[in-house]
Amino acid sequence: MLDNKQIKRLEAEAVNSAKTRQPLYAARKKIFPKRASGRFRQFKWLVMAITLGIYYLTPWLRWNRGAFAPDQAVLIDLASRRFYFFFIEIWPQEFYYVAGLLMMAGIGLFLITSTVGRAWCGYTCPQTVWVDLFLVVERAIEGDRNARMKLDAAPWSARKLFLRGSKHAIWLAIAVATGGAWIFYFADAPKLLGEVLSGTAAPVAYGTIAVLTGTTYVLGGLMREQVCTYMCPWPRIQAAMLDENSLTVTYNDWRGEPRSRHAKKALAAGQAVGDCVDCNACVAVCPMGIEIRDGQQLECITCALCIDACDSIMDKLGRERGLISYATLADYNANMALATAGGANPVDPALVRTASGGFVDGLAHFHLGKIFRLRTFIYLGAWLAIGLVLVYSLLTRERLELNVLHDRNPQFVRLSDGAIRNGYTVKLLNMIPEPRTIEVTLEGLDGGEMSIVGIDQAPSRSFSVPVEPDRLKTLKVFVRQPAGQIKKPVQRFEFRIEDNAGSESAEYTASFNAQENGR
Amino acid sequence: MSTQYIDDMSGVSTTGHEWDGIRELNNPLPRWWVITFYVTIAWAIGYTIAYPAWPMLSSATRGVLGFSSRGEVKNEMAAAEAAKTKYVAAIKCKSVSEIAGDDALREFAVSAGGAAFRVNCVQCHGSGAQGSKGFPNLNDDDWLWGGKMEQIQQTITHGIRFAADSDTRQSEMPAFADVLQPEQIAQVSAFVASRSGAVKDKSMSEPGAKVFAENCAVCHGENAKGNREFGAPDLTDAIWLYGPGEAAIASQVRAPKSGVMPAWIERLGEIKVKELAVYVHSLGGGE
Numbered sequence: 001m002l003d004n005k006q007i008k009r010l011e012a013e014a015v016n017s018a019k020t021r022q023p024l025y026a027a028r029k030k031i032f033p034k035r036a037s038g039r040f041r042q043f044k045w046l047v048m049a050i051t052l053g054i055y056y057l058t059p060w061l062r063w064n065r066g067a068f069a070p071d072q073a074v075l076i077d078l079a080s081r082r083f084y085f086f087f088i089e090i091w092p093q094e095f096y097y098v099a100g101l102l103m104m105a106g107i108g109l110f111l112i113t114s115t116v117g118r119a120w121c122g123y124t125c126p127q128t129v130w131v132d133l134f135l136v137v138e139r140a141i142e143g144d145r146n147a148r149m150k151l152d153a154a155p156w157s158a159r160k161l162f163l164r165g166s167k168h169a170i171w172l173a174i175a176v177a178t179g180g181a182w183i184f185y186f187a188d189a190p191k192l193l194g195e196v197l198s199g200t201a202a203p204v205a206y207g208t209i210a211v212l213t214g215t216t217y218v219l220g221g222l223m224r225e226q227v228c229t230y231m232c233p234w235p236r237i238q239a240a241m242l243d244e245n246s247l248t249v250t251y252n253d254w255r256g257e258p259r260s261r262h263a264k265k266a267l268a269a270g271q272a273v274g275d276c277v278d279c280n281a282c283v284a285v286c287p288m289g290i291e292i293r294d295g296q297q298l299e300c301i302t303c304a305l306c307i308d309a310c311d312s313i314m315d316k317l318g319r320e321r322g323l324i325s326y327a328t329l330a331d332y333n334a335n336m337a338l339a340t341a342g343g344a345n346p347v348d349p350a351l352v353r354t355a356s357g358g359f360v361d362g363l364a365h366f367h368l369g370k371i372f373r374l375r376t377f378i379y380l381g382a383w384l385a386i387g388l389v390l391v392y393s394l395l396t397r398e399r400l401e402l403n404v405l406h407d408r409n410p411q412f413v414r415l416s417d418g419a420i421r422n423g424y425t426v427k428l429l430n431m432i433p434e435p436r437t438i439e440v441t442l443e444g445l446d447g448g449e450m451s452i453v454g455i456d457q458a459p460s461r462s463f464s465v466p467v468e469p470d471r472l473k474t475l476k477v478f479v480r481q482p483a484g485q486i487k488k489p490v491q492r493f494e495f496r497i498e499d500n501a502g503s504e505s506a507e508y509t510a511s512f513n514a515q516e517n518g519r
Numbered sequence: 520m521s522t523q524y525i526d527d528m529s530g531v532s533t534t535g536h537e538w539d540g541i542r543e544l545n546n547p548l549p550r551w552w553v554i555t556f557y558v559t560i561a562w563a564i565g566y567t568i569a570y571p572a573w574p575m576l577s578s579a580t581r582g583v584l585g586f587s588s589r590g591e592v593k594n595e596m597a598a599a600e601a602a603k604t605k606y607v608a609a610i611k612c613k614s615v616s617e618i619a620g621d622d623a624l625r626e627f628a629v630s631a632g633g634a635a636f637r638v639n640c641v642q643c644h645g646s647g648a649q650g651s652k653g654f655p656n657l658n659d660d661d662w663l664w665g666g667k668m669e670q671i672q673q674t675i676t677h678g679i680r681f682a683a684d685s686d687t688r689q690s691e692m693p694a695f696a697d698v699l700q701p702e703q704i705a706q707v708s709a710f711v712a713s714r715s716g717a718v719k720d721k722s723m724s725e726p727g728a729k730v731f732a733e734n735c736a737v738c739h740g741e742n743a744k745g746n747r748e749f750g751a752p753d754l755t756d757a758i759w760l761y762g763p764g765e766a767a768i769a770s771q772v773r774a775p776k777s778g779v780m781p782a783w784i785e786r787l788g789e790i791k792v793k794e795l796a797v798y799v800h801s802l803g804g805g806e
Contacts, residue, residue: 018528409647413658413803416756421658423803453801454622478803483757 031289038308059184068469069433179212254339418483444493632798678782
């Protein structure tokens, strides 16, 4: 018999043992971002002004298209199924332009992400811009980080109620303005504004405003960073989009570690000290409430505010900026290898610093050449190719089209003199906002003549048809061929239409039946 | 449950439910969830007051808004009717020619007439109005009783050989089986066939011409072009209601068939009949 102690204990632990098990639910911890200042914050103000300006002002731009089309520069006219974008007018069947633009947007996002990381998330995403806007309001009313935390922890009082009430009131006002601006893309803006204010606009306008007010207020004011962390797919996709040469917001451990609050004492004790003074400024300004010093992570939207915060601290300490910086993983790894002697030791600042205090020459730095890689060229190529195809097709597209539908029942009609008649529904599409006279002619079909219902003209091979601006005209056309000239059960011939001004034309090959098919 | 069980790891009490040692934690629901839940309850109560909801013995509560699906349909139908009023009123007081002369009115009439045609006329004339043996094709330019819009209107209004309508179009071709010798019938059939095709056998068609002049020309005309007064068909054209060829002609001479079409005025009313006339005229053969 063996004694208990003779049984060897294995080094093993269950992955979900009770003492280490984490609950699946995590309550949200409130985030009170401190206002950062610096060049990225400046840049973000600029981007915010531009993006909000585009959003709010675009529907109010005018563009003269003549008497027969709306003069709004950007208009999605759902009722008459037209999309106007400055000099471009798109009919529903030309939706591939929009599909092409969406593809360009997607590939553009890949291109931007593979070069400068999640710049979309950090600067131009509506969620980021509106949260930023809401934080401006929050800070103006409740004060900066410390004041807000104090207010949040304080019991309810008249002052807290007033501050909170006015903050939410302004948020709601912004939300209403956001939802309100959206509807102007779908109707004549000045007219719709009058209708909305006087209560005579369509219910769908008010419904849209209400829904977008709700989403703006909830997503931008209440949920904030949770939208990015939990709801948005892009943080997940970014893992596939980023590579070791993409710029991301990076904490440079190789010069920051070992971080120390008491650098002088540590130095005196002969310990190595990095640049990071562990002031937590980077954490305090983060709108996502994360710790950038833990490395690149899903929650980081790369807004670069921690760079601003850290840079201002480095300035005060008289050290080089860039302890937190935009850096690629490749550079970071090279520098880490340098600072840790190939990963053998913990970070030793002495390995990256010269005796005089400057950085050693061997450090890797980002240079523009890294943007030009096979991958970015492929993205750029695909993006340009789609763009050029779209531009080419836009410049050469026809604004006069012809659709022909052969009557199926009956397929043909025998007339009293033995001639055969076929019926066609002919659709003329005048896709410019000007009235046109279209010449419809018959080509081929020996002896064939046509007549058009509603046009009082003797049978002939050519008709002049006036078509309203920007409209489709449907014609009922009867084509007749004398008995002696019918050669085959099915003959091919062309309908040809031509703008009377002679600038555009279109053809359609139709068939003429003289014997029932399929029987 | 007698004693409260506190979970070791989370420090949260349990609901008292236990299955094989698995206990349910009594975590409070998130506040937003609870608030949303209460809002939905309040909404549901308001909803049942505003809209029909509670089942009663024979019906249900009506709801203070007075909504009903049937009422919605009624409103939509009324709106559709109202949208048509303008056209219907114009059709009522205008003649068919006037209707056809007005683009918008003609479009409406053709559309409405087409709908009425698909319900009432396709049984005999076919879904494409192409007809069949004994039932005229309405697409072609051959008309027994006239292809002008007013004539078509007259035909639809009173029908053809329709006993119940005193104004109906009336005619009857006698059976010549008892009047003519079989030889004569063969001759006249050959003659009639030759009028719309090549002469095959002069020894038959030439005596046939004499038989035709004596017996048939009264109605079908000396030149066999027919007479719309009696609905007598044109025998020189390419269209044969009961089939082309001498055999079919001979059969029609011996014991003629004549179609009957009902009068539609009582069933459809004047407006629908006008719309139908415009529609039929628009099929391509109208005169």
